[in-house]
């Protein structure tokens with residue numbers, strides 16, 4: 342379990358093999374490529390796109406939760422994935438002779454999913470090789486407006502009775518997750534730049550696949566992050582989805598060598614075991 346910018350992240354992500362990014366603080370997960378056992382308890386999952394390494398675990402997740410007596414999960418998906426997923430679940434119901442109860446919610450870029458009273462998630466479009474979207478997790482905080490902070494309690498009560506709005510509600514982008522994307526996916530939503538924690542794929546790292554090739558395959562190359570080094574305002578950045586061709590040592594060494602110090606200090610690489 343990582344803790345980045347004070348946010349707990351339980352993540353696994355290797356390009357082409359498996360991605361699942363769980364945020365226990367908000368009980369929400371992005372993508373389930375292979376449905377590890379720890380994620381069965383997670384009821385709400387938002388999927389970025391329909392590649393197998395991001396969505397392949399959906400039927401297993403659903404069936405195994407039911408087997409363990411847990412309630413029907415909610416799957417938030419890009420609208421284009423709804424009909425094929427309904428067919429997939431229909432086929433599995435025939436094979437598995439089980440109900441596979443779940444809620445399938447389409448969410449288009451620009452729309453928001455109300456997760457909790459104080460948390461919603463907003464989808465934004467990212468360019469990949471299939472329809473894909475990222476998500477921004479927004480936290481709402483309501484507090485007494487600064488203008489009234491020094492007033493005595495009876496005065497506040499009087500103002501409230503008169504119908505004065507005393508509270509102020511702020512929305513802050515806590516997490517942005519881009520899923521699989523070309524570098525241009527960073528521009529998919531203004532909040533991506535300033536989210537406290539940015540989770541960004543970085544599939545390719547060196548000359549074995551250059552930036553142009555990364556773009557053709559719908560992915561980000563480390564060179565492109567270096568080019569934009571001054572752009573990031575995030576408190577913490579988690580780089581994910583490294584190609585399986587890179588060893589843990591190679592990843593750390595390439596990040597140390599290529600990222601400017603200001604960015605390196607805020608950046609964590611998601612390494613697999």
Ligand SMILES: [Zn+2]
Pocket residue numbers: 356357360392394395521582
């Ligand atoms: Zn992927």
Ligand SMILES: [Zn+2]
Pocket residue numbers: 390392469521
């Ligand atoms: Zn993909």
